[in-house]
Amino acid sequence: MRKITVRDVVLQTVVSLVNLSGRRLGLTGAPEEKDLEQARLGIDAVRALLPLLPDDEMAPVRDALSQLQVAYAREAGGGAGQEQPAEDQPSEPSAEDQERAKARSKIWTPPGT
Secondary structure, eight states, rough: OOOHHHHHHHHHHHHHHHHHHHHHHTSSSSSSGHHHHHHHHHHHHHHHGGGOOHHHHHHHHHHHHHHHHHHHHHHHHTSSSSOOOGGGSSSOOOOOHHHHHHHHHSSOTTTTT
16 A cells, blocks of 8 residues: 555556446446446546546546546537538527537537547
8 A cells, every 4th residue: 555646556546447437327238237427526526636637537537527528418409510401590599509609619629630
């Protein structure tokens, strides 16, 4: 125990949360493990712990976190990216759609994705 640092434990905790959140989003192909509320809690926990990570570990965790956020948005949105029939598509975005777009613009995503 003398060699273990708090920083090591924080990093291991973050990695565990990322992995567990991915499982709870169903990214492992096991639908019986899917639990969006648990995934959201894990994502929020990783976001809270991110500033405590060493600088050299932050980039890979941000990438993983970004992927989890996108997967969560896709799952929680109920297939929001699917095409709607032409007669169902609104001609102008509603106020709600504009708010969603504004919120999405605040989500950090890695370059090139």
